[in-house]
Amino acid sequence: MTNFSKREILYGPLLALGAGALARVAPATAAPVPTPDGTIAPGPFNATQESLKSYRTPDWFKDAKFGIWSHWGPQAVPRQGDWYARFMYVPGHPHYDHHLKTYGHPSEKGYKDIIPLWKAERWEPEALMARYAKAGAKYFVSMGVHHDNFDLWNSKHHRWNAVAMGPKRDVVGMWQAAAKRHGLRFGVSEHLGASHNWWYPNHLYDQFWPKLGVNYDGADPAYADLYHDNRTEPFIDTKASWYTTNPAYHQLWLKRIRDLVDSYQPDLLYSDGGLPFGEVGRTLVAHLYNSSIARTGRLEAVYNCKDSGTGEFFKEGMVQDVERGVLKGINPLPWQTDTSNGDWFYSDESKYKTSREILAMLADIVSKNGNMLLNVVQYADGSMPPESDALLTDLAAWMAVNAEAIHGTRPWTLYGEGPTEAVEGMFKEKAEYSARDIRFTTKGETLYAITLGEPAGTTEIAALRAGAPHARGRVVGVELLGAGPVRFRQTATALSIDVPGRLPTRHASVLKIHQA
Structure with a gap:
């Protein structure tokens, strides 16, 4: 998620590095890895589209209408906004310039050196959750893992996680406990599917003196588990390469996101893109749904993803998410807008939506059978900028009077x-x-x-x-x-x-x- 131009997003690293980068692109050669047996909990769903199309959105989601998201992690540290971990490796981009000036050259001081700076020392999940509930949120979503490949939970399969380093706390687990205490449904977001190709620039090198030809730290084998071993598969075109074709990575994604699902049993799982990796992704969703039925006696889980030309999307089997946008008219199936009151990660340069804009968007979305999932921006230390603080105060005052027109409602004949x-x-x-x-x-x-x-x-x-x-x-x-x-x-x-x-x-x- 970003506010950069499409040209920057799609071609930034290759445009910045020139023809030499294109010459280094070659097809992926990883051998196929079979899907492991026993990855789906017993239940009515399996890894076919036909099976998943029998899904029906649970009532709690249709009634909730409004959720708050903590789109938060190490990328908040530089105070430069979204996609910092990618563009700090792209010469000519403002994030690269900031990194060079503030931390050093990415061949020596890379993203691995940003992670320990994320301490979350003023983060108070209990107090924040109380404010989110008062502001009208009926569900809360924690970042699980962003494209930076850093897990915010006590990961069983990845040493780069928030319990082992950085805050040295189980961010997902602490958010979950606070949400339960305040009566909010709990969700997690995963952006890991796209990480493999998205983070390709960390394997490249400068084409400028005095660092001409010097590899960035992503090329160091000692950090391959953070930066990925993807030197032959760049992220050039969203439809072709938002998701890797590497089957070994597909299995790694399944293992880690299944760990996230099994450890925290979320009511909602969000993927940033279409459903990743075909049958592998469908395996995970079937497991999420069957696990929910086994745990509660009925299907209470929601899976969000985008109908964006990447991965899979079939409207009967999941809940469509529309990033920073809406659908036209009243949609027959429940859907969701995900948006933020500012940039996705904190930025000193961010422009913030006003409370009036947020409330108008919420009413428009709900009238069309949708939900709003709103990121409320946090500083790296876990506290809130004044704009986020004021928004929560305004939402609480408005909801105290008007919530009955939002929660538990359904569309009218006209939106x-x-x-x-x-x-x-x-x-x-x-x-x-x-x-x-x-x-x-x-x-x-x-x-x-x-x-x-x-x-x-x-x-x-x-x-x-x-x-x-x-x-x-x-x-x-x-x-x-x-x-x-x-x-x-x-x-x-x-x-x-x-x-x-x-x-x-x-x-x-x-x-x-x-x-x-």
Whole structure:
């Protein structure tokens, strides 16, 4: 995940290093490794698409609507934002320049030397989880492993983990315990699938004096388990090489992510991309689902991934995730937006979303049968920048009044109305909503109309005009949540509602509409 241009993402290292890098690319030659026996817990699911398509999203996820994600790890240390571990090895990129100036040349001081600097010395998972719950989150997702190949749990198969070094604490385990104590469902994210090719630049070298031809530290065999042995398979084109074709790495991924699933029994597992590695990935998902049934007596697990042209995606077998974007209209199946209030990892240069933007996005997503998974940015030490602190305070105040229009709701016949519509697709989340933009949710016989801004004077809802085909009947009462009943008129043009001059909450208001 990053805010860099597509050209930088796809071709950054090779453009920076020139034709010499391209000349070193050769096909992978690893011998096939068979899928181990016994990798799927007993149950109704197996590693075929046909089996997984019988999946049904559990009610807890459909009711939750809002989750908070800690997209956090060693890459927060340099304060430069997302994808630092990759671009610190790309000459000409700002991350490379920062690393050279701050830590030294990556042939001598590489990413392995950033990891010990991540101490998380001010991290208080219990206090943070209390604030997340108060802000309306019904599930919490911990980073499990990012593309930097550093496990944030007590990994059985990887020495580069947060218990052995860095914080020297089980980050995933401590987040899980806090989430359970505060009644939140718990999830983990894995970005390991793409790590093999994503991190290819650490195997290269400078083409500039005085380090011309000097290998980066990723070429040192002593650190091959961190940096991968992938000198012949770069990450050039997302569709062709987001995931490696190396079957040995597929099995390593399965072993480590199964350890994560078995050790922490998450309610949700997120992969950053499509489902990795064909049958190997399906094996892991089947194991996740069957393990959930064995543990709870019913299928409670959710698997998120992207329909992004990489890996597999079949909408009946998992929950679609749309990074920094939305789907068009009301989707028949539950889905999820993952986004952040700033950069994915803390950056001194990051621009933050306002509370109003977050709440407008949340209402738009929920009206379309989606959930929002929101990363709330943390400093490397575990504390929060002022923008994250203020956001949680604002969300808590808004949810204290308006949560009933979000949690446990379902879409109405229409998702909404107004002059503004978000563009469908990933990385297209920017929309300038106003109080004239309305989004609808329902709970039982009650209809909620959420204004995506602060209304003033009279709010008009055309979809609820007298005789409208979408209306269930005549409007007999309207309440402004937090303020009580308000005056209204239902005409052939619109439902006109007089809102008080002093609103009960900032940023967005909720009208509770009763029909007969």
